[in-house]
Amino acid sequence: MSENNILSKLEGLRQKFEEIGQQITDPAVMADMKRYVSLNKEYRELEPIVEAYDRYKNILSNIQSSKSLLNTEKDEEMREMAKMEIESLEDEQEQLETDIKLMLVPADPQDGKNSVLEIRAGTGGDEASIFAGDLYRMYTKYIERKGWKYEVSHFSEGTVGGYKEVVLNVKGNGVYGVLKYESGVHRVQRVPQTETQGRVHTSAATVAVLPEAEEFDIDLRTEDIRKDTFCASGPGGQSVNTTYSAIRLTHIPSGIVVQCQDQKSQLKNYDKALAELRTRLYNLEYQKYLDEISSKRKTMVSTGDRSAKIRTYNYPQGRVTDHRINLTLYNLSAIIDGEIDEIIEKLQMAENAERLKMSDV
DSSP: OOHHHHHHHHHHHHHHHHHHHHHTTOHHHHHSHHHHHHHHHHHHHHHHHHHHHHHHHHHHHHHHHHHHHHHHOOOHHHHHHHHHHHHHHHHHHHHHHHHHHHHHSOOOTTTTSOEEEEEEEOSSTHHHHHHHHHHHHHHHHHHHHHTOEEEEEEEEEOBTBSEEEEEEEEESTTHHHHHGGGOEEEEEEEOOTTOSSOOOEEEEEEEEEEEOOOTTTSOOOGGGEEEEEEOOBOGGGOBSOSSOOEEEEEETTTOOEEEEOSSSOHHHHHHHHHHHHHHHHHHHHHHHHHHHHHHHOSSOSOOOOTTSEEEEEETTTTEEEETTTTEEESOHHHHTTTOOHHHHHHHHHHHHHHHHHHSOO
């Protein structure tokens, strides 16, 4: 994209930014909560682009001033300083143009959302449950290091440790845009605790990352929901809760069923179950978007395909391999301890390169 095209496109976005800024102060817009939330989101997304536009215009102005000085100045020392200034500014211009082009490529509209993170033991029996527990520890340590918050909404423990499944709600800035790269099958190659002859086994766990639906993302009608209450129960089916606080919600049109019994209050369980139902319905539509995007790209690294084998953790060799970008790192102990930044950053770089290649920016 030429300099003039960039300026033209950015000027149009600045005008849109200012118009939205006026609209969100309009009482009529503020009264329509769904529209108000949507406009606020768009305003926040345009803000960094407008800031980049201001920096870009300032750089172009400074380049022009330095070139004018170079053309009129007779003093050699001043001319040399002007040349150095132009060279520095042009490097800055080139980098900023690359950044702006990436900003102008439409991002996944869900990237800024919170997310639901599901880890489930796959093939490998007890060892798969232990590995799912290792992944749970890896992600919770990573979440804590990022300054995000998480809450376990459901879990089922393995018979010898770890988890058959564990579901977390993760909240923070841009959570889904980071964690979405973790969706898929994770394999582990190591000697299981249950192995007596020292043989290396391969086990697997499946990770699914879903963008959390917000209240205004989907129109969920109460008449489409069947609500059942029941007592929370323990092993053997005996009642461990004499009040009907547990909630089961069935979405009649889709057949999706969710339940929540981790709160003592029926109302709190209902709110949590409703939020999960909203997210699962929203993700039915969102998967269509992912399928459409992945059909247009040859090596999309974040399709949300839960059946794709994305990563292998090899303990005997101390290595981790991400198969989507052919990345191998020999620091398995640090990665399993939550230090997955390098992997995610390289996946983001690969996807950004794809997005630029596929765009007309």
